[in-house]
Amino acid sequence: MANPDIQPSGASGVSEDAAIQIIGMHKWYGDFHVLKDIDLTVYRGERIVICGPSGSGKSTLIRCINRLEEHQQGQIIVENIELTNDLKGIDAIRREVGMVFQHFNLFPHLTVLENLTLAPIWVRKVAKAEAEEMAMEYLERVKIPEQALKFPGQLSGGQQQRVAIARSLCMNPRIMLFDEPTSALDPEMISEVLDVMVSLAESGMTMLCVTHEMGFARKIANRVMFMDEGEIIEQNEPEEFFNNPKSERTKLFLSQILSH
Amino acid sequence: MAGFEPFVRTEHCPDLPPPRGQTGIVHWIRVNLFSSPFNAVLTIASMYLVYVTVVPLFTWGVLNADWTSPNNLDRACQSEGGACWSFIIVRFNQFMYGFYPHEARWRVDTAFAILVISLAALMIERVPYKKYIGLFVIVIYPFLAYFLFLGGGVLEEVETEQWGGLFLTLVLAVVPIAVSLPFGTLLALGRRSEMPIIRSVCICLIELPRGVPLITVLFMSSVVLPLFLPPGTYFDKVLRVLVGMSFFAAAYMAETVRGGLQAIPRGQYEAAQAMGLSYWKMMGLVILPQALKIMIPGIVSSFIGLFKDTTLVVVVGLLDMLNVITAATAHSNWLGTNIEGYVFAAFVYWVFCFSMSRYSIYLEHKLHTSH
Numbered sequence: 282m283a284n285p286d287i288q289p290s291g292a293s294g295v296s297e298d299a300a301i302q303i304i305g306m307h308k309w310y311g312d313f314h315v316l317k318d319i320d321l322t323v324y325r326g327e328r329i330v331i332c333g334p335s336g337s338g339k340s341t342l343i344r345c346i347n348r349l350e351e352h353q354q355g356q357i358i359v360e361n362i363e364l365t366n367d368l369k370g371i372d373a374i375r376r377e378v379g380m381v382f383q384h385f386n387l388f389p390h391l392t393v394l395e396n397l398t399l400a401p402i403w404v405r406k407v408a409k410a411e412a413e414e415m416a417m418e419y420l421e422r423v424k425i426p427e428q429a430l431k432f433p434g435q436l437s438g439g440q441q442q443r444v445a446i447a448r449s450l451c452m453n454p455r456i457m458l459f460d461e462p463t464s465a466l467d468p469e470m471i472s473e474v475l476d477v478m479v480s481l482a483e484s485g486m487t488m489l490c491v492t493h494e495m496g497f498a499r500k501i502a503n504r505v506m507f508m509d510e511g512e513i514i515e516q517n518e519p520e521e522f523f524n525n526p527k528s529e530r531t532k533l534f535l536s537q538i539l540s541h
Numbered sequence: 542m543a544g545f546e547p548f549v550r551t552e553h554c555p556d557l558p559p560p561r562g563q564t565g566i567v568h569w570i571r572v573n574l575f576s577s578p579f580n581a582v583l584t585i586a587s588m589y590l591v592y593v594t595v596v597p598l599f600t601w602g603v604l605n606a607d608w609t610s611p612n613n614l615d616r617a618c619q620s621e622g623g624a625c626w627s628f629i630i631v632r633f634n635q636f637m638y639g640f641y642p643h644e645a646r647w648r649v650d651t652a653f654a655i656l657v658i659s660l661a662a663l664m665i666e667r668v669p670y671k672k673y674i675g676l677f678v679i680v681i682y683p684f685l686a687y688f689l690f691l692g693g694g695v696l697e698e699v700e701t702e703q704w705g706g707l708f709l710t711l712v713l714a715v716v717p718i719a720v721s722l723p724f725g726t727l728l729a730l731g732r733r734s735e736m737p738i739i740r741s742v743c744i745c746l747i748e749l750p751r752g753v754p755l756i757t758v759l760f761m762s763s764v765v766l767p768l769f770l771p772p773g774t775y776f777d778k779v780l781r782v783l784v785g786m787s788f789f790a791a792a793y794m795a796e797t798v799r800g801g802l803q804a805i806p807r808g809q810y811e812a813a814q815a816m817g818l819s820y821w822k823m824m825g826l827v828i829l830p831q832a833l834k835i836m837i838p839g840i841v842s843s844f845i846g847l848f849k850d851t852t853l854v855v856v857v858g859l860l861d862m863l864n865v866i867t868a869a870t871a872h873s874n875w876l877g878t879n880i881e882g883y884v885f886a887a888f889v890y891w892v893f894c895f896s897m898s899r900y901s902i903y904l905e906h907k908l909h910t911s912h
Contacts, residue, residue: 347814347815348814349811349814349815372817372819375814375815375816375817376817378815379815380812380815382808382811382812384808386806386808386809386811386812387812388809388812388813388827388831389831390830390831390834390908399816399818399826399827400816400817400818403818403822403826404816404817404818404822448816449815449816452816452817
């Protein structure tokens, strides 16, 4: 990886006030109980990696945080705003929370630069020139400024995902959510995306990542969480989590994904 | 066995030209026309079919045709075996304007010239100030055209009873087309709304006009509708037909738009929402521009269908181009010119529809950004 000398996980840069508080939260899809009694506090500057088998509810959990999914019971408080049906609150939270998707979800009819400036111009009401300047800065940060005028369809998967990260950053979010950002990538492109995420973590961003990149989790996470069947089974510091898992289900899961 | 010999290529193989017979016209003919005995037979049969149809048509329509515009109409088109284009030439202005007064026809010409020039400016990529031209066409032009066509004030008034010909056809086509796109889009969005009342209203507005033939809509709007209005109120006949056709067109457009919306992946909605875009911004900036690209063939098909459906206004007594031509062939001077009249009408309709079709193909290519 690009930054082998990054300091190990710990309480570095983590403050005491909560960026996200989830209290007794439940969610159902029809009759199906996807998330069961979730309690989670994410402190500002904290980097949490969520793993678990597919269908365990980990994506649904982070999608509840910016209201792409609605929860039916309990409380979610993001940046001191509680998520309710109040559209203003939802909009305010979405301005502070960036999200990166498994399938990038770039807008194919817009150029890379237009993808980046769309939300700043239309949501934050930034002037076009200023938005473009900021967009170019972020493209530099994800190391693809030369692709600014291309359309997403002309880029490789890794490049598209880096553009997607830059697009989220253009809104100056205080929290970033990653929903399996490397799962749809060819193997040789995974590291370029992880490098960007590592440097983002170093800058002190509050991050929630659903991912199975365990090397990445060891390197940057303050906390690793294992979910199964809609419950949080175990959470711990990465060293403890990987070397000394407590629950049988965690042990089984880790043995399955680390056996190759 | 000695096994394989280790090998490492040190130079590139150069590109060689293809062998003879793989390119060029002979190759094309062999591959496309005579690739198998069955295809060879088909090719020869088709060539024969073209020969027996095109040659007589050409003789009738061009070689033996009468192109003069005679002063004495009794003598026109006496020759046998050729088309009588004199009929079209003499009556051309009537086919274009119907019974619109001669001295006011410049108004129709001006209005259409302005429309054609502005639309051309919008369609050609290099022209600047597109935003202002677009605003002019949407906001100012309808009032300008209304004023020029109907008159009033400084201009002499022309009642819609005098409207006719290609002019009326274009009015009956352009107005519903222009109205159907925004209203159809709103209906489609309404139908996908999560609010039950809006959704039900939109479903009714879409499914009722779609469930009946256009002829019924025209009868309803011109015969039945006045019965429900309070006595003394009068709606112009052309206006009533325009309202009916616009409803009909919007309902069809709504389903075309809905099809386009459904083709947009969920992830696009989610990405737009996650960035904090409001519903209307998400639709206007992200979803509809992409959906529109997918919908172009469907939209243009609706436009073409609508353009040809204007001929149905004969049932409520309006004289669009086809009906003016039919009426003219019944005149004693021009008996037996039905074929010429219909060929001319078909040609005009074809030119319009084919142009629309070509423009849509051009647009599809232009908007194609995913490689």
